[in-house]
Amino acid sequence: MTKRTFRLPVLALVAIAAWGQGANAPYKVHDTKPVITHGPVLLNPSETGVSILWTTDTPCHSKVLYGSGQLDQSFEPAEHGMLKVGTRHLVHLTGLLPGRTYSYRIASTRVVKLKGYWPEKGLNVESGPFSFKTLDRSKPEASFAFITDTHEDAARVNALTGMIDWTKADFLVHGGDAFHTIESEDHLFERWLDPAAAALKQTVPLIWLRGNHETRGAFVREMPAYVAPPEGRYYFARDHGPMHLIVIDSGEDKPDETNVYGGLNNFVSYRRQEYDWFSNHVKTADRIHSAPFKVILVHQPGWGYVEMQNGKWVQLANEAGADLVISGHTHRFSHRLPKDGENRYHHLIVGQDQLAMVSATKDALTVNVIARDGKPVESFTLTPRR
Numbered sequence: 472m473t474k475r476t477f478r479l480p481v482l483a484l485v486a487i488a489a490w491g492q493g494a495n496a497p498y499k500v501h502d503t504k505p506v507i508t509h510g511p512v513l514l515n516p517s518e519t520g521v522s523i524l525w526t527t528d529t530p531c532h533s534k535v536l537y538g539s540g541q542l543d544q545s546f547e548p549a550e551h552g553m554l555k556v557g558t559r560h561l562v563h564l565t566g567l568l569p570g571r572t573y574s575y576r577i578a579s580t581r582v583v584k585l586k587g588y589w590p591e592k593g594l595n596v597e598s599g600p601f602s603f604k605t606l607d608r609s610k611p612e613a614s615f616a617f618i619t620d621t622h623e624d625a626a627r628v629n630a631l632t633g634m635i636d637w638t639k640a641d642f643l644v645h646g647g648d649a650f651h652t653i654e655s656e657d658h659l660f661e662r663w664l665d666p667a668a669a670a671l672k673q674t675v676p677l678i679w680l681r682g683n684h685e686t687r688g689a690f691v692r693e694m695p696a697y698v699a700p701p702e703g704r705y706y707f708a709r710d711h712g713p714m715h716l717i718v719i720d721s722g723e724d725k726p727d728e729t730n731v732y733g734g735l736n737n738f739v740s741y742r743r744q745e746y747d748w749f750s751n752h753v754k755t756a757d758r759i760h761s762a763p764f765k766v767i768l769v770h771q772p773g774w775g776y777v778e779m780q781n782g783k784w785v786q787l788a789n790e791a792g793a794d795l796v797i798s799g800h801t802h803r804f805s806h807r808l809p810k811d812g813e814n815r816y817h818h819l820i821v822g823q824d825q826l827a828m829v830s831a832t833k834d835a836l837t838v839n840v841i842a843r844d845g846k847p848v849e850s851f852t853l854t855p856r857r
């Protein structure tokens with residue numbers, strides 16, 4: 472009986488060997504280094520994460536090296552199995568521990584040419600190490616600084632942030648309308664995020680509420696890729712010290728069908744979804760009951776255009792047990808006191824050239840507002856409602 476064996480032709484074996492060796496041939500690395508053009512800026516802090524934004528002059532893939540102490544962890548943003556490649560880098564660090572100081576270093580590696588095989592690479596640029604601290608609901612004292620409606624005026628941003636005692640501000644909140652309209656990436660950075668980054672020094676995180684002017688302009692549809700929190704929406708909740716913070720996106724100030732929008736808006740659906748989220752949050756979040764203070768941050772004091780249902784939002788804020796709502800939008804200071812049958816909370820509207828400092832212990836929430844010229848505007852202390 473003849474034993475049959477199956478053999479690949481010799482030529483095929485040679486081809487496979489050559490392919491294997493060739494696939495591992497080194498890819499080309501050019502002697503060209505990318506430049507970090509903006510950032511890093513820390514955004515959307517939480518108890519377990521933070522977003523880090525920076526840009527490079529040429530397409531890169533990026534990573535963040537980080538750790539509590541040593542830089543012993545790293546995160547490389549990827550999507551659908553592939554590292555992200557581009558000039559804008561928004562990295563959401565997650566899984567962090569509350570109240571910890573983390574060190575971090577950002578790194579971007581240039582991708583000179585994206586090809587099917589052997590993409591051509593460049594060199595690496597790094598920046599850091601820097602550090603930041605995660606939020607922490609168990610912190611006995613917590614504080615933040617609030618500015619608003621800076622409207623593209625970098626000198627205003629510099630002046631107001633220059634007044635902040637950063638030892639008394641765990642993060643900065645911008646109350647919205649940092650712009651008239653947002654037209655490009657350069658515009659986004661030059662008129663707001665660069666001056667903010669200079670003040671925040673890669674260390675203090677920023678929460679930026681969306682104002683009605685941030686829904687206008689050629690670039691606003693790109694904005695989530697730069698500033699959106701990991702939740703992927705502009706409304707969310709955070710906990711820090713005795714404060715439970717609810718961030719509301721008050722959208723536009725006129726109906727969708729107003730001709731200035733040219734039929735390109737659908738805020739009615741968006742705001743209904745947001746209301747449902749807010750309502751559900753009020754019903755289900757433990758901290759609505761357990762946090763000593765509830766603070767709502769919303770750009771428009773009237774909650775924006777909500778189909779003439781503004782009273783529903785006031786009612787929901789009441790149900791949330793809000794102690795304080797902070798807004799901007801009007802460019803003029805106002806302190807609306809709680810009123811029977813209406814808002815049960817204090818409503819602070821911060822003016823365009825003012826800085827509000829908010830700090831809380833479990834027994835007191837203190838607000839100080841000062842004007843750009845240093846003059847005191849308002850000061851009050853709230854105690855927890857029992």
Ligand SMILES: [Fe+2]
Nearest residue numbers: 648682683800
């Ligand atoms: Fe506004």
